[in-house]
Amino acid sequence: MNFKLKVWRQKNSRDKGQMVTYEAKNVSPDMSFLEMLDLVNEELTGSGVEPIAFDSDCREGICGMCSLVINGIAHGPDRGTAACQLHMRKFKNGETIYIEPWRAKAFPVLKDLVTDRSAFDRIIQAGGFISVNTGSAPEANSILISKESAENAMDAAACIGCGACVASCKNASAMLFVAAKVSHLAALPQGQVERAKRVDKMIAQMDKEGFGNCTNQFECEAVCPKEISVSFIAKMNREYLAFASKGGGPETTKGEGI
Amino acid sequence: MILDSKIPSGPLTEKWDRHRFEMKLVNPANKRKFSAIVVGTGLAGASAAASLAELGYDVKAFCFQDSPRRAHSIAAQGGINAAKNYQNDGDSVWRLFYDTIKGGDFRAREANVYRLAQISNAIIDQCVAQGVPFAREYGGYLTNRSFGGAQVSRTFYARGQTGQQLLLGAYQALSRQIGLGNVKMFSRTEMLDLVVVEGHAKGIVVRNLVDGTISSHAADAVVLATGGYASVFYLSTNAVGCNVTAIYRAYKKGAFFANPCYTQIHPTCIPVSGDHQSKLTLMSESLRNDGRIWVPLKKGDNRRPDEIPESERDYYLERKYPSYGNLAPRDISSRSAKAVCDEGRGVGQTGRGVYLDLAEATKRLGEQTIRERYGNLFDMYKKITGEDPAKAPMRIYPAPHYTMGGLWVDYNLMSTVPGLYVIGEANFSDHGANRLGASALMQGLADGYFILPYTIGHYFATMPKTKTTVDHVEFKKAEETAATKIKKFLSIKGKRTAGSFYHELGSLLWEYCGMARNETGLKKALAKIPELREEFWKNLNVLGDSEGTNQSLEKAGRVADFLEFGEFMCQDALGRKESCGGHFREEYQAPDGEALRDDANFCYVGAWEHKGEVQAPVLHKEPLEFENVKLMQRSYK
Numbered sequence: 001m002n003f004k005l006k007v008w009r010q011k012n013s014r015d016k017g018q019m020v021t022y023e024a025k026n027v028s029p030d031m032s033f034l035e036m037l038d039l040v041n042e043e044l045t046g047s048g049v050e051p052i053a054f055d056s057d058c059r060e061g062i063c064g065m066c067s068l069v070i071n072g073i074a075h076g077p078d079r080g081t082a083a084c085q086l087h088m089r090k091f092k093n094g095e096t097i098y099i100e101p102w103r104a105k106a107f108p109v110l111k112d113l114v115t116d117r118s119a120f121d122r123i124i125q126a127g128g129f130i131s132v133n134t135g136s137a138p139e140a141n142s143i144l145i146s147k148e149s150a151e152n153a154m155d156a157a158a159c160i161g162c163g164a165c166v167a168s169c170k171n172a173s174a175m176l177f178v179a180a181k182v183s184h185l186a187a188l189p190q191g192q193v194e195r196a197k198r199v200d201k202m203i204a205q206m207d208k209e210g211f212g213n214c215t216n217q218f219e220c221e222a223v224c225p226k227e228i229s230v231s232f233i234a235k236m237n238r239e240y241l242a243f244a245s246k247g248g249g250p251e252t253t254k255g256e257g258i
Numbered sequence: 259m260i261l262d263s264k265i266p267s268g269p270l271t272e273k274w275d276r277h278r279f280e281m282k283l284v285n286p287a288n289k290r291k292f293s294a295i296v297v298g299t300g301l302a303g304a305s306a307a308a309s310l311a312e313l314g315y316d317v318k319a320f321c322f323q324d325s326p327r328r329a330h331s332i333a334a335q336g337g338i339n340a341a342k343n344y345q346n347d348g349d350s351v352w353r354l355f356y357d358t359i360k361g362g363d364f365r366a367r368e369a370n371v372y373r374l375a376q377i378s379n380a381i382i383d384q385c386v387a388q389g390v391p392f393a394r395e396y397g398g399y400l401t402n403r404s405f406g407g408a409q410v411s412r413t414f415y416a417r418g419q420t421g422q423q424l425l426l427g428a429y430q431a432l433s434r435q436i437g438l439g440n441v442k443m444f445s446r447t448e449m450l451d452l453v454v455v456e457g458h459a460k461g462i463v464v465r466n467l468v469d470g471t472i473s474s475h476a477a478d479a480v481v482l483a484t485g486g487y488a489s490v491f492y493l494s495t496n497a498v499g500c501n502v503t504a505i506y507r508a509y510k511k512g513a514f515f516a517n518p519c520y521t522q523i524h525p526t527c528i529p530v531s532g533d534h535q536s537k538l539t540l541m542s543e544s545l546r547n548d549g550r551i552w553v554p555l556k557k558g559d560n561r562r563p564d565e566i567p568e569s570e571r572d573y574y575l576e577r578k579y580p581s582y583g584n585l586a587p588r589d590i591s592s593r594s595a596k597a598v599c600d601e602g603r604g605v606g607q608t609g610r611g612v613y614l615d616l617a618e619a620t621k622r623l624g625e626q627t628i629r630e631r632y633g634n635l636f637d638m639y640k641k642i643t644g645e646d647p648a649k650a651p652m653r654i655y656p657a658p659h660y661t662m663g664g665l666w667v668d669y670n671l672m673s674t675v676p677g678l679y680v681i682g683e684a685n686f687s688d689h690g691a692n693r694l695g696a697s698a699l700m701q702g703l704a705d706g707y708f709i710l711p712y713t714i715g716h717y718f719a720t721m722p723k724t725k726t727t728v729d730h731v732e733f734k735k736a737e738e739t740a741a742t743k744i745k746k747f748l749s750i751k752g753k754r755t756a757g758s759f760y761h762e763l764g765s766l767l768w769e770y771c772g773m774a775r776n777e778t779g780l781k782k783a784l785a786k787i788p789e790l791r792e793e794f795w796k797n798l799n800v801l802g803d804s805e806g807t808n809q810s811l812e813k814a815g816r817v818a819d820f821l822e823f824g825e826f827m828c829q830d831a832l833g834r835k836e837s838c839g840g841h842f843r844e845e846y847q848a849p850d851g852e853a854l855r856d857d858a859n860f861c862y863v864g865a866w867e868h869k870g871e872v873q874a875p876v877l878h879k880e881p882l883e884f885e886n887v888k889l890m891q892r893s894y895k
Binding site for chain 1: 305308309312323324325326327328330332333342344379380382383384385386387388389391392393394395396397398399400416417419422423426429430431433434436437443445468497498499531532534535536537539540638641642643644707708711753755757758799801802806807808809810
């Protein structure tokens with residue numbers, strides 16, 4: 001297969017950047033999208049052009065490192081699939097493919113298709129955890145958790161933190177990412193003690209990082225490689241209202257418990 | 259030098275308790291005066307960094323990925339073992355210990371493995387408290403599944419994403435400490451060298467992968483949690499960023515490297531489809547519960563699988579191992595697949611594949627049940643191959659997956675360089691010559707949560723009280739060496755990319771030091787690798803510069819180390835003239851083709867000491883003593 005690629009090239013975060021056209025020749029339909037880029041990069045290097053920088057690691061859809069907007073869609077056209085598991089047989093021979101980085105104020109481009117997503121880490125650092133020191137844990141079966149709650153928590157916890165939700169949202173909202181973590185921990189008995197403080201702190205950090213608001217268009221769910229449900233956003237909003245409505249903001253949630 | 263494993267005296271069951279009592283402590287007020295560097299943020303690294311910070315130590319953590327959450331532990335599917343005996347099926351600490359030591363083909367230390375089994379239960383408690391959503395029964399209790407190499411059900415799991423959930427638990431604990439200011443996190447930062455001052459590990463030299471700057475970090479101890487080296491084979495189930503650099507650099511600075519030839523080849527992966535592939539994907543071993551593995555009886559039989567009648571199929575595992583059948587252990591299943599493909603009976607375009615057929619189970623249980631059990635695997639298979647496994651049998655082939663070898667450590671997880679600790683897959687300690695399924699996660703977390711935090715305190719309490727800063731000449735020297743090497747990569751301006759050398763090296767190692775090894779092949783590899791390395795340093799092409807992000811430059815550095823390490827691995831494989839676990843030497847097999855250990859001559863840990871660039875490394879032997887289990891030949895017939 002042969003393709004024409006229009007790829008975002010940007011030397012560093014200070015550079016303006018532009019779309020550049022390349023040819024991808026002799027592509028096997030069995031290649032993953034990233035392997036197609038590997039091939040293009042080998043050829044570019046051979047002809048003295050610096051290869052296209054892009055992030056990837058596990059290449060099996062679980063680490064969340066790959067982050068490409070393909071033909072305007074975060075992770076490309078295949079639903080429930082990260083770019084690393086998208087294969088070239090999903091494209092038409094001769095097609096022109098547009099490849100861009102995640103675009104959001106909170107995710108500045110570092111080079112070409114590589115962006116800085118450390119804002120996500122800072123949101124987790126603000127409160128996306130259960131405060132338990134190593135060694136303090138009680139016997140695992142001493143706290144029962146219904147199968148339903150465990151499954152519900154797992155549905156939310158499946159988030160891989162790739163940021164496609166942000167990249168697809170016209171407001172660059174991080175609500176699906178934050179909601180997934182808030183919902184995961186709120187679904188479990190161990191997460192109850194810090195429930196109020198957690199949602200407050202995570203949302204405050206999310207706002208501080210410059211992510212936008214949710215306007216219920218659900219592009220995030222449509223592009224999510226793990227198909228995390230937007231119903232978790234509703235769940236987070238309820239969590240937030242439940243705690244913020246009692247006087248508003250972190251002040252009222254200083255106390256422990258709910 | 260005589261290797262001192264520092265195994266505590268006394269009965270096996272009391273060693274760890276006794277040791278914990280005998281180790282010196284650092285009082286709480288003094289802990290903040292001691293600093294530790296943790297490199298790598300997978301299960302071992304993240305759990306260690308979080309636990310050390312909770313204790314009050316001053317911690318810096320490093321990872322090359324853009325976030326500590328992306329470390330490759332995240333890709334582990336199956337589960338984590340623990341001796342809870344929740345199933346009331348006869349499990350115990352002793353049984354987990356015994357299964358693990360036997361699974362490792364009697365090439366691990368009894369004391370380490372027993373401690374691992376002892377700690378296993380506390381890990382589950384800790385993870386549940388963190389909010390890891392393990393699978394549960396309707397009554398709300400934790401549930402288990404069975405795994406290879408054990409007759410009890412002791413594996414805890416979170417769907418097919420156990421590694422992800424455990425890593426997120428550790429990542430969240432780490433994030434909490436970062437938020438509290440107790441850990442300083444350096445993402446997109448790669449370790450280039452270890453700095454040793456007056457015989458003690460005192461810091462590291464790193465490169466910032468965003469702006470290209472090289473800098474030094476000093477601490478009272480350095481912890482390497484940088485994972486294994488299965489990616490030396492180029493194609494493996496490891497992430498494309500996995501590399502041997504950190505532990506290989508440490509080896510060159512004096513840390514002994516143990517058993518590099520112990521590599522695990524996982525039997526059920528999606529086969530290689532062509533030269534373009536960058537990695538291989540695992541298909542959970544659980545498929546072998548219902549799947550039958552076969553190849554055509556005839557060589558070069560190109561018919562579609564459904565056109566091949568029963569009488570012309572060879573269910574070779576069932577034929578060779580009637581009692582274990584399709585559930586024969588990993589090493590045996592892998593070697594058998596290779597054997598039938600070598601005979602020219604492999605399937606698929608490349609001829610390197612065997613069928614994993616669920617047709618009979620589908621007929622027996624119905625399509626619905628099969629889909630419920632394996633639906634997510636079917637989807638993954640379909641995405642990658644474009645074929646629907648419900649319609650035709652899957653094709654699978656073994657692939658490099660894990661490495662049991664690693665830096666040598668004593669019972670305290672300290673290497674031969676005082677102050678340098680090595681945890682998780684990066685060390686050699688607990689799996690012997692073969693790792694059992696669901697034991698890697700257990701070991702990574704045992705090391706990070708429950709062993710290192712105690713043993714490192716003893717070192718701090720007893721080490722020489724001299725503080726080293728990054729102004730020390732050793733840091734400057736290491737920085738210069740790193741910078742010179744980078745300049746060299748950029749100045750060669752040859753014709754080949756680092757990737758092409760890497761691919762060639764990987765193919766060589768897979769051919770001659772993969773699932774089965776022999777003297778002739780290993781010698782061939784040992785002749786070819788230096789030639790390839792020589793060409794690398796003459797004909798490498800790295801574009802761009804050293805300032806800013808340069809992924810080709812990063813790769814060149816990793817490939818340069820693989821080119822040395824690959825040779826080293828072959829040397830070790832050549833010297834170990836026996837077959838054990840994942841190390842199968844064709845010359846040493848029983849008449850029935852099974853691995854033949856040589857306990858009289860090889861019942862030792864082989865730890866290599868680097869002797870400089872010109873001189874060959876020296877092998878030191880740590881004899882393995884078995885006081886509690888009897889050495890025996892494994893049989894699965």
